[in-house]
Amino acid sequence: MSTNILGIGQSALIAAQVGLSTTGHNIANASTPGYNRQLVIQGSAGAQNFGYGFVGQGTQITEIKRVYNDFVSGQVLAAQTSKSALETYSSQINQVDNLLADASAGISPALQDFFSGLQDLSANPNAAASRQATLSSAQSLVARFQSLNDQLSESRAGVNSQISSSVTAINAYAQQIAKLNATISQAQGSGNPPNDLLDQRDQVIAELNKEVKVTVNKEDGGNYNVFIGNGQPLVMGVQVNQLATAPSVTDPERLQVAYQINGNKVVLPEGSLSGGRLSGLFDYRSQTLDPSQNALGRVAIVLATSFNAQHQLGQDQNGAPGGDFFTVATxxxxxxxxxxxxxxxxxxxxxxxxxxxxxxxxxxxxxxxxxxxxxxxxxxxxxxxxxxxxxxxxxxxxxxxxxxxxxxxxxxxTINGAAQIDLAIKNPSLIAAAAPIRTAAGPRADGSGNTGSATISSGTVTNKNFSSSAPYTSPVTLSYSAATNKFSGYPAGTTVTLPGSTTAIPYDGTYTAGATISVGSASFVVSGVPADGDTFNIGPNTNGVGDNRNALLLGALQTANTVANGTTSFQGAYSQLVSAVGNKTREINVSSDAETARLDTVTQAQQSESGVNVDEETANLIRYQQAYQAAAKVMQTASTMFDVLLSLGH
CATH class of the missing domain: 2.60.40 (Immunoglobulin-like)
Known part of the structure; x- marks a missing residue:
């Protein structure tokens, strides 16, 4: 019986030792990422029938169990991959939001300064300082467009770099999983699960899941098969399929993710790679970066195009027609x-x-x-x-x-609109602040002034090729005859748009007060009551260096609705861009915070079940220590009994 007691004590001692070792292992790994606490599962070693009853034979260790919940762990993975995508998107879009909305670095202050310079030019069209200031503010506006575009382009290059980095990380994690699959499969041949190796593999899966959302299928042999995207296999047991980066077939500067099959690269649709850092980068690029750079380019193109069109209808200090003020991207x-x-x-x-x-x-x-x-x-x-x-x-x-x-x-x-806008003129004298035509009432044939109340408007030009159209080569004088109510002196091809009408009609010179008269590419209006013999003149703006009429029209473009089919202005379009990015930033940040909270919740649920509670493990240490001491006492008692038996034999 003493031998039986010794065996029982020994089994209890071994169980207590394993308990102490396992508890110590838990405490040592309390801060190890991905570690799941382990439990010692004991069972009775059975009993022996001695006729008078069954006597127990001690205890045995049936399993060292890893406390792991597949369902909760799946929730953690889902929350983690979503948080990683939103966190990546948030970090990128916040930079763009700060860039565009910056009160000193955005387009808005540069636009305001530019048009303020035009207002000063309108007040002082012949002042060299005002002309140079206008060019300087225009150059600052151009530099601001280019600077913002450069920073957006740097962000685009940064996305490419991060995509490459993420693909490298994904391939490395895939290799680790395959190696762990092989090691775990071999270890499980003993019939017992290698808990620490399983934790390591699950942790690598978690890290991979931060890069791209994964789906895991578990084989009977213990291997993990890992899939990404729309079911593309990344790891199949010990086999790894590598990812690579590849330029878009229509945009060499746009990196995409490709799946390598038999030496060939098959590009994966960006939308198929949901979750993880890759998804966040793709979403940021397609949903924010692309439209933002395009919207900025559109503002630059419409500004340059509309400004050029009006500038070409003016006249510079040399008396020549205005040319392009800005260069326009194609x-x-x-x-x-x-x-x-x-x-x-x-x-x-x-x-x-x-x-x-x-x-x-x-x-x-x-x-x-x-x-x-x-x-x-x-x-x-x-x-x-x-x-x-x-x-x-x-x-x-x-x-x-x-x-x-x-x-x-x-x-x-519009992608290159902000990058390629520039000044087309460098000489201040080439600013076409004047109008190319000049109108005047009188003088009459005898040299005196008109006696009627009729006036003529300053006139406008509707075609930049005005130099080849009458009356710009020489003045045209319109003389009024009260007897016929007509003007003489009309050149061929004159048309008129009557008040209240929108259709231009051939005109024989009959006077209609307030009618818009078009001669060549010039339009003007005569209003009031002319007297017989009154004359009205239209001709080239000779020596019109002090004229500010075209400068006023250029300045009026600031508030004109020239963008988006005439629905908004330059400033309005830029404000829409800032607002769109700001709203998207808030949306992503709120979603990121919510996903972070969800991840914290499910992580706490996982840790409450699988994490190491040091206080609990300390209590276990005391319990196993006492069990160890008691087992030792049993063995000591068995030894004493054996010694007594030996002494009885002498």
Whole structure:
């Protein structure tokens, strides 16, 4: 019996030792990421029948159990991958929001300074200082556009860099999972789970899940099969399928994620990689960065185009017609690298006021040209080119061969608008502040002034090619005859738009008060009651260096609705951009905070079940220590009994 007692004591001692070791292991790993606490599961060693009854044989360790809940762990993974995506998006968009809304670094103050300079020029059209100040404020505005665009471009390059970094991390995690699969599969051959290895693998899965959302299937042998995207296998047991980066076929500067199969790269749709840092980067680029850079470019293009158009209707200090004040960007066109033909597409901005902030694809299917507004517009088919969409005219480039079925092009009308805007003039004297025409009432044939009450407006120019149109080569004098109620001196081709009408009609000189009279590319209005013999003159603005009429019209562009089909101004369009980014920033930040709170909640639930509670483990230490001491006492008692038996034999 003493031998039986010794065995029982020994089993109790071993159980207590294992309990102490396991508890110490838990305490040692209380701060280890991904560690799940372990429990010692004991069972009775059975009993032996001695005739008078069954006598117990002690205890045995049946399992060292890892406290792990698949359901709760899945909730943690789901919350973590969503938080990682939103956190990444938030960190990126906050930078853009701060950049665009900055009261000193944004476009708004530069626009205000530029048009303030034009107001000063209007008051002092012949002052060299005012002209130079206007050019300086224009240069500051150009520099501000370019600086903001440069920072957005740097953000775009940063996204590419982070995508590459994330893909590298994903591949490294995949290799670790495959190696752990092999080690765990081998260890489980003993029939017992290698708890610490399982924790390590789950922790690597958690880290991978921060980069891209994963789906895990568990095999009977203990291996994990890991899938990403729309079910693309990343890890299959010990086999790893690598990811890589690849430039977009229509935009070489836009990195995408590709799945490597048999040495070939298959690009994964950005929308398929939901969750994780990759998803946050893709969403930021497509939902915020692209439209923001396009919107900024649109403001620059419409500003430059409309300002140039009005500036060309003016006259500079040399008496010459105004030229381009700004340089204007052209659409960026990139053919797909997979195009079967060498056809070239041309795209030009023919109506800047109708520009949107979208990009477009043009695809040819062999019979029709399909133009799609990105990101999610429906394709519109056209049988022929050219076609104009949102102010952009699409056509085959001059000398280009015909397109072949499968040809595809990406057209980005405004992406370079802010990058390429610049000053087209450097000489202050070339600012066309004056109007190219001058009107006057009188003198009459005898040299005296008009005697009637009729007046003539200062006139406007509607065509920049005014130098080839009468009456700019020499003055034209209109002389009024009371007998016929007509003006003589009208050149051929004169038209008039009568008050209350919108249609210009041929005019024989009959006077109608308030009618808009067009002579060549000039328009003016005679109002009031002219007297017989009164004259009105229209001609070139000779020596008009002190004239500010075109400067006033240029300044009026500040509040004119020239953007988005005449629905808003330059400042309004920029404010819409700032507002859109600000609202999206708040939305992402709120969602990120909510997901962080959800992650904290499910993590606490997981830790309450699987985490190490040091106080509880300390109590376990005391319990196992006492069990160890008691087991030792049992063994000591068995030894004493054995010694007594030996002494009885002598």
């Amino acid at each position: 659409p960026l066109i990139t053919p797909s690298s997979k195009n079967p033909s060498s056809a070239k597409l041309a795209a030009s901005i023919t109506n800047a006021g109708a520009l949107s902030t979208s990009d477009y694809t043009l695809q040819y299917d062999g019979s029709n040209y399909k133009i799609t507004q990105l990101p999610d517009g429906a394709p519109v088919s056209y049988a022929t080119l050219p076609q104009t969409v949102d102010g952009v005219t699409f056509d085959l480039a001059t000398g280009s061969p015909a397109m072949a079925a499968g040809d595809s092009f990406l057209v980005r009308p």
